[in-house]
Structure formats: structure tokens, C-alpha cells
Amino acid sequence: MALHYTTLPVTPFAQNCSLLWCEQTREAALVDAGGEHERLLAEVAARGLTLKMLLVTHAHIDHAGAVGQLAREQGLPVVGPHVGDQFWIDGLAKQSAMFGFPPAEPFVPTRWLEDGDTVQLGQEVLAVRHCPGHTPGHVVFHSASAQRCFVGDVLFVGSIGRTDFPGGNHEQLLSSIRERLWPMGDEVVFIPGHGPEGTLGHERRTNPFLSHSRWG
Numbered sequence: 625m626a627l628h629y630t631t632l633p634v635t636p637f638a639q640n641c642s643l644l645w646c647e648q649t650r651e652a653a654l655v656d657a658g659g660e661h662e663r664l665l666a667e668v669a670a671r672g673l674t675l676k677m678l679l680v681t682h683a684h685i686d687h688a689g690a691v692g693q694l695a696r697e698q699g700l701p702v703v704g705p706h707v708g709d710q711f712w713i714d715g716l717a718k719q720s721a722m723f724g725f726p727p728a729e730p731f732v733p734t735r736w737l738e739d740g741d742t743v744q745l746g747q748e749v750l751a752v753r754h755c756p757g758h759t760p761g762h763v764v765f766h767s768a769s770a771q772r773c774f775v776g777d778v779l780f781v782g783s784i785g786r787t788d789f790p791g792g793n794h795e796q797l798l799s800s801i802r803e804r805l806w807p808m809g810d811e812v813v814f815i816p817g818h819g820p821e822g823t824l825g826h827e828r829r830t831n832p833f834l835s836h837s838r839w840g
């Protein structure tokens with residue numbers, strides 16, 4: 625595959641920031657630069673990559689905390705999330721204070737994403753699916769060529785995203801997973817915002833939130 629990636633857990637929440645790159649062009653993107661921006665930039669430099677954009681699945685502090693500073697200092701476009709997360713972006717300073725994170729710089733996405741959009745990275749194309757439920761504006765990035773999907777806090781190995789935050793919706797999250805993740809294929813490896821990678825097929829069969837029909 626020509627899309628490569630490495631995952632770098634950042635922040636006290638061990639959020640999986642993924643560094644993606646096109647092997648042909650060595651152009652790179654960071655998915656969910658939640659913090660520790662110097663470490664992320666060091667990784668980009670160590671691999672000899674050219675950082676082209678900042679992708680955002682959703683605007684929780686552990687996923688978006690370093691996006692504003694990186695965008696400003698590196699002159700990078702911010703791509704995503706969906707406009708439904710505007711209120712979370714507006715609340716980043718408050719989120720920083722609440723969780724004891726370094727103050728997050730505000731940012732304005734260069735490009736809001738919609739379901740069905742695509743993002744070009746070098747010669748690679750990422751397909752965007754809107755997956756509301758954890759947050760209203762949550763998006764995921766799917767590489768069909770690499771059989772990988774970067775899903776933020778939609779799905780975890782053995783679990784799903786929390787829906788008890790403002791704008792969260794449990795049924796909507798289940799629908800997002802069933803209608804927008806499962807059709808990518810059982811063999812697709814998903815990279816969640818926290819914890820280990822897994823395959824969609826394994827979760828479809830065994831995830832307790834999704835695999836069993838519910839009674840009563």
C-alpha cells in the first residue's frame with residue numbers, strides 16, 4: 625500500500641494521533657493533533673516527510689488541542705470536522721481548563737467536511753464519512769487502498785464512544801457504525817482514538833454494544 629501511517633498517543637488521555645503519508649510523494653497529514661505538537665513535528669522531521677494538512681475527526685480537546693497552534697505556526701490548512709462540531713471548537717478553551725490541558729488556541733477549519741467528501745494526500749485519497757453520535761460533527765477517514773479507517777471516538781475494540789456529552793446520541797452512534805463503518809468491509813483495520821487497533825469484522829461479530837440484538 626502506498627498510504628503509510630504511525631500512531632502517536634498524545635495527551636494525558638493517550639489519544640492516538642496518527643501521522644499518515646503518501647509513500648510516493650512523502651506528503652503527510654496528522655489526524656487529531658490533540659497535543660504535544662513538538663513531538664509530532666519531530667516525528668514528521670525524523671521521517672523526512674512534508675506536513676501538508678491537519679485532519680480533525682471531532683473537536684474534543686484531546687483530539688484538537690494542538691490544531692490551532694500547529695495551523696498558525698506551520699501555516700497548515702485544517703480539514704474537518706463537520707460543521708456540527710462548531711460548538712465544541714468554540715468551547716476548546718473551556719475544555720482545556722476543565723481537564724487541566726495547556727490552553728488550546730482557537731482555530732477556524734479551512735474546510736468543513738461532509739459525508740461523501742474526499743481528501744487528497746499526495747497520490748492517496750481518503751473518503752470521508754460523517755459519523756455523528758459521539759459528537760454531532762464527528763467524521764472518519766477511510767483509505768480503501770490501505771484498508772484502514774481512522775475513526776476517532778466512534779468505535780473502540782470492545783466498546784463505542786461515549787454519548788453522555790452535550791450533543792451526544794447513543795442511537796445515532798449505533799446507526800453511524802452500522803450504516804457507515806460496517807459497509808467498508810470486515811477486513812478493514814480501524815485506528816480508534818484510544819487503545820489498540822482492530823478489524824471492523826471482529827467488532828461487528830463481538831462488540832457487545834453492536835453484536836447482539838437487544839430485548840426489552
Ligand SMILES: [Zn+2]
Pocket residue numbers: 682684687758777
Ligand atoms: Zn471524543
Ligand SMILES: [Zn+2]
Pocket residue numbers: 637639684686687777817818
Ligand atoms: Zn477521545
